[in-house]
Amino acid sequence: MKKLLFAYIVLIGLFVLYVYQYQTSETTNNEWSEHELRGTIDETYVMVTFQTGIDYWKRPLKGFEDAAEALNVSVEYRGATQYDVNEEITVLEQVIAKNPSGIAVSTMDPEALNPVINKAVDSGIPVVMFDADAPNSKAYAFLGTNNHYAGVTAAHKMAELLNESGKVGVVTHPNQLNHQERTQGFRETIENEYPDMTVVDVKDGRGDQMISKEVSEELMREYPDIQGIFASEANGGVGVGKAVLDQQKKGDLHIISFDTDKGTLDMIDEGVISATLAQGTLEMGYWSLQFLFHLQHNLAGDLEGETNLPRYVDTGITVVTKDDVSDYYPLD
Amino acid sequence: MKRWTQINNMPIRYKLISHFLLISILPIFCLALLISWTVERVMEEQVNDNTLQLIDKVNESFEFYISNLQSYTYMIANNEDVEQFLGGNENNPSALSDNKYDIQRYLRNFTTVSPEVAGIMVVNNEGDYVSNELYAPSIMDLTEASWYQEAIENNGIFKIIGRPDGRRLNSIVDYTNDDVVTVVRAVIDPFTEQVHGVVLIDLKLRVIAETVKDVTLGKSGYLMVLDDDGQNIYQPNQPIVSQIPFKWISEQQSGDFSKTIKGEKIQFIYQRSPFANWVTVGVFPAEETIFGLREINFYLVMFIFIIMFFGIPVSYFLSHSISKPIVQLVSFMKKVEGGDFKVRYKEKRFDEIGLLGRSFNTMLTKLNDLMHLTERQERQKRDAEFRSLQANINPHFLYNTLDTIQWMARKQKADDVAEVVESLAKLFRIGLSKGRDVISLSEEIDHIESYLKIQKTRYREKLNYEIKVDESIKNKAILKFILQPIIENAIYHGIKERRGVGHINIEANPLNQHILIQISDDGKGMTPQQLSDMREALEESVNLTENPEETRNKKGYGMLNVQARIQLTHGSNYGMTIDSYENVGTTVKILLPNMNKSDEEREK
Numbered sequence: 001m002k003k004l005l006f007a008y009i010v011l012i013g014l015f016v017l018y019v020y021q022y023q024t025s026e027t028t029n030n031e032w033s034e035h036e037l038r039g040t041i042d043e044t045y046v047m048v049t050f051q052t053g054i055d056y057w058k059r060p061l062k063g064f065e066d067a068a069e070a071l072n073v074s075v076e077y078r079g080a081t082q083y084d085v086n087e088e089i090t091v092l093e094q095v096i097a098k099n100p101s102g103i104a105v106s107t108m109d110p111e112a113l114n115p116v117i118n119k120a121v122d123s124g125i126p127v128v129m130f131d132a133d134a135p136n137s138k139a140y141a142f143l144g145t146n147n148h149y150a151g152v153t154a155a156h157k158m159a160e161l162l163n164e165s166g167k168v169g170v171v172t173h174p175n176q177l178n179h180q181e182r183t184q185g186f187r188e189t190i191e192n193e194y195p196d197m198t199v200v201d202v203k204d205g206r207g208d209q210m211i212s213k214e215v216s217e218e219l220m221r222e223y224p225d226i227q228g229i230f231a232s233e234a235n236g237g238v239g240v241g242k243a244v245l246d247q248q249k250k251g252d253l254h255i256i257s258f259d260t261d262k263g264t265l266d267m268i269d270e271g272v273i274s275a276t277l278a279q280g281t282l283e284m285g286y287w288s289l290q291f292l293f294h295l296q297h298n299l300a301g302d303l304e305g306e307t308n309l310p311r312y313v314d315t316g317i318t319v320v321t322k323d324d325v326s327d328y329y330p331l332d
Numbered sequence: 333m334k335r336w337t338q339i340n341n342m343p344i345r346y347k348l349i350s351h352f353l354l355i356s357i358l359p360i361f362c363l364a365l366l367i368s369w370t371v372e373r374v375m376e377e378q379v380n381d382n383t384l385q386l387i388d389k390v391n392e393s394f395e396f397y398i399s400n401l402q403s404y405t406y407m408i409a410n411n412e413d414v415e416q417f418l419g420g421n422e423n424n425p426s427a428l429s430d431n432k433y434d435i436q437r438y439l440r441n442f443t444t445v446s447p448e449v450a451g452i453m454v455v456n457n458e459g460d461y462v463s464n465e466l467y468a469p470s471i472m473d474l475t476e477a478s479w480y481q482e483a484i485e486n487n488g489i490f491k492i493i494g495r496p497d498g499r500r501l502n503s504i505v506d507y508t509n510d511d512v513v514t515v516v517r518a519v520i521d522p523f524t525e526q527v528h529g530v531v532l533i534d535l536k537l538r539v540i541a542e543t544v545k546d547v548t549l550g551k552s553g554y555l556m557v558l559d560d561d562g563q564n565i566y567q568p569n570q571p572i573v574s575q576i577p578f579k580w581i582s583e584q585q586s587g588d589f590s591k592t593i594k595g596e597k598i599q600f601i602y603q604r605s606p607f608a609n610w611v612t613v614g615v616f617p618a619e620e621t622i623f624g625l626r627e628i629n630f631y632l633v634m635f636i637f638i639i640m641f642f643g644i645p646v647s648y649f650l651s652h653s654i655s656k657p658i659v660q661l662v663s664f665m666k667k668v669e670g671g672d673f674k675v676r677y678k679e680k681r682f683d684e685i686g687l688l689g690r691s692f693n694t695m696l697t698k699l700n701d702l703m704h705l706t707e708r709q710e711r712q713k714r715d716a717e718f719r720s721l722q723a724n725i726n727p728h729f730l731y732n733t734l735d736t737i738q739w740m741a742r743k744q745k746a747d748d749v750a751e752v753v754e755s756l757a758k759l760f761r762i763g764l765s766k767g768r769d770v771i772s773l774s775e776e777i778d779h780i781e782s783y784l785k786i787q788k789t790r791y792r793e794k795l796n797y798e799i800k801v802d803e804s805i806k807n808k809a810i811l812k813f814i815l816q817p818i819i820e821n822a823i824y825h826g827i828k829e830r831r832g833v834g835h836i837n838i839e840a841n842p843l844n845q846h847i848l849i850q851i852s853d854d855g856k857g858m859t860p861q862q863l864s865d866m867r868e869a870l871e872e873s874v875n876l877t878e879n880p881e882e883t884r885n886k887k888g889y890g891m892l893n894v895q896a897r898i899q900l901t902h903g904s905n906y907g908m909t910i911d912s913y914e915n916v917g918t919t920v921k922i923l924l925p926n927m928n929k930s931d932e933e934r935e936k
Binding site: 004007008011014015018022041042052053054055058059061062065068069072074075076077078081209242246260261262265282329 | 426429433440441442443444445447464465467502504505506507536538541542545546626630633637640641644645648
C-alpha cells in the first residue's frame, strides 16, 4: 500500500509538472503581443471619398495606409469616381454590406450621407469623418481642417499680398460644406477687417481644372481690375493659374490656392500662384484610422454614449509660398 | 535460464503486478507513440500542402495585380494623347501643356479604379515625362535612369523591378522606394523598333504585404516574397531570416527545404509565380509545423496518465486479490506445520482459491480427527498397560505362594489340589508374560486351558471343553487375554445357566491370511434382544470403553474391552462377531490378523 501511494504521488507530481510546463509554454509565447496596440490583418478599414482619382486623396490615403502599417491592419480605398453624391451613397452602402472594421468618410454634402452613416454606426461599424464633415450624423469624430479659419487665413494672406486694398474673387465648390466655410471665412474677414477690399464674386469651379479656368476667365472679363482670386480647392487653383497664364497676367493677379498637389506646387515654384494653404491631409488619414482602431477595439470608451475621442480634431493649416515650397516637395 | 528461474523466484504478487502493468500500460505507451508519430507525419504533410496552397493563392493575387498593371501599361501606351506625347513632335508649349493635362486626367482614371497603384509615369525618349504623383529632380535625365534602361533592354516586354532602389524618382504623396514595387514597359514602334518611351507604374507594396500578411504559418511563421534576383520584395518586420541566399532556392517551380538557423530548425516552402517570376517563401520553425500536434500530444499524455491512474491501482488490487489468499493459505500451512490445527480458512469466495481453502479446511478436520484417534488409542493402550502392571504386582507374590501350595499339596498327596494350584500358577504366569501386549497363540491357549482347568475343578462334570488349534498357527502372535473374557462369559452366562452338562468348543484355524478363533458353547444363549444389544455394543466398543470407570462393572465389559483392543490395534476390519440362539448356545468368532512374532516385533 505504501508503494502504491508512493507511485501515485510520483505520478501526480509528474502530471502536475507536465501540465504546468504545458501551460507556461503556452502563455509565454503570447505574452508580448497581447499588450501591444496591434490589430490583425483580417480587420479591414475603409476610406470612402468622392472623386477618388484626384491627387488630393492620395495623401490622406497614404496617412491611412501608414497607420494601417503601424497597427497591422488592412485598409481599402473606395468612393465615388465622380462628383456624385448618389454614387457615394451607393459605394458607402456597399462598404457597409461588407461589414468592415471601420469607415472613414469624406462627404461632398453635409446632409446627404447622414442616413447611410447612421446606418453604419447603428450596425456597429465605427465611422469617422475626415476632411469634410457631416455634423448631424452619428459619426464619432471629424478630423479635418478648420475651414472657416483656413478662409480667414487666406483672407489675411490676400490682404497682405494686395496691401489691404483691391477687388478679389473666389472660385469655389458651393455645394460642399468645407468650401462654403472657407469661402465664408474669407469673405467675412475681407468685409469686416479690410474696408478697402471687396469680394466681387464667388464662382463655382465644381472642383474641375477646366471649369475653374473658364469661370476665372469669366471673372477676369467681368472685373478687369480684379487683383486677386482665392481658389478654395486645388484643381480650382491650377485652373485659375492656367487662366492667368493664358491671359498673360502673371504677376498682376495674385492667386491663393488650396492644398499642395503637384500642379499647385509647380505653379508656386513658377510664381503663378502666390500662396497656397497646405492642409494636414496626411494627418487626417493617419488619425482617422487611429480613431477607428480605438473605436473598434473599445479603447475609446462607450460607443453608445460619449466616447473619449474628441468630436473635432483640427489637423492644421500652413501657408506655403515660393520661399518654402521646396519643403513640400519630398526629399529625394 | 538463470533469469527465468529468477522470475520464477519472484513473489507471485510482483509477477501479477508486472504482468498487469505490462499488459495495460505498455501498449498504451506504444499506441501513444504511434499516434503521435503518425499524426506528426500526416500533419506535416498536410501543413506543407496547405502552405503550398496558401502560397499558390498569394501568387495568384500577385499575378492578378501584376497582370492588371501590364494591361494598364498597354492601355496607357495606346492612348492617343500618350502616343502624341511619346511621339515628341509637339513643340508648342501651350499645346504640350494641354497634352500633358489630358494625359494626367487620363492617368487619374487608373488611380480611381485601382487604389493599389501608387503612381504612374509616362516618359518619352527625350526624357520629358508626365505624371500625377511622381516627379524627377530636374537635373536628372530620365532616359539614363536604370529602370528606363532595363525597360529598353527588355524590348517592349513588361518588366518588374522589385524594389526600385536608387531610381531617383520622388512621389508627391511620400511613397518611398521601399513602399512600392515598380513595373516598367518600353513603348516601341512595331515597324521601326524605335523606342518611343517608357511607361512606369508603382504598385503599393502594402497590397502585397496585406496579401502576404493575411497568411500566418503556425505561430511565428510567415510568408516572404523574393524577386527573380533573390532580393526581398516583402518580408515582415521581425523575420527569422533576414535574407535568404538565393542559391537555397533551386530553379524548380516549387519545393521545400529546411535549414538550421540560430540553433533552430527552420522549414522553408516556396513557390514561384510564373508570370511575375517572384518566389513566395513560407518560413516557419519546424517545431511549429504542427501546432496542433502539441495539443494532441498533451491529450495523449493525459490519456496515459489517466490510464496509469486507473491501471496501477487496478493491477495492484487485482494481483492482491489473487496473491493475498494464496499468501494467507501459505501462512496457514506454516501454522499447521507448527502444530496449530485450529486455524481455518474463513473467506467466503467461490473461485479456485476458495475451493482450495475449503479443501484445506476439510483436510485439517480429517487430520484433526485422525490425531484425536491416535491420541486416544495411545492413551487407552497406556491405560491398559498401567492397569495390567498394577495387576501384575500381586500375582507375583500370589504365584510364588501358589507354587509353595502346589508343592505342599503334592507332599501331602492331594494331587487334585496340586493340579488346580498349578493351573492357577500357570494362569498368572502367562498373565504376567513380562508385561508384553502380545503373546503367542499357544501361550494364549495355555492360559485359557489353565483357566478352564480351574473352572472345571469348580463345575466338575457340568463343564466340558475341547480345544483344537491348527499346528500352523500355534506360534502366531496375538493380543493377550482376548479369549479369557469370552470363555468367562460362556461359562457364567452360558453353561452355568443351563441345566445339565455344557460344552465349550474352542477352535483356532487359519483363514486366508487371517486367523479365525471360534468359541462356541451350548449354554443358555441370548434372546434376540440381548443379541442385538450386544452387537450394537460391540459396534461402539471403542467409544464405550473410553471411560473404563463408567463401564467396567457393566455386564459384558470384558467382551467390549476385547473388541475395543482388537479394533484399536488392528483396525475395524478385525474383531469379533457373535451369534446366539436362546437355549441353543452362543458362538463367538474372532478374526485376527495372521502375524508372526517377528512382525509383531517390527510393528512395535
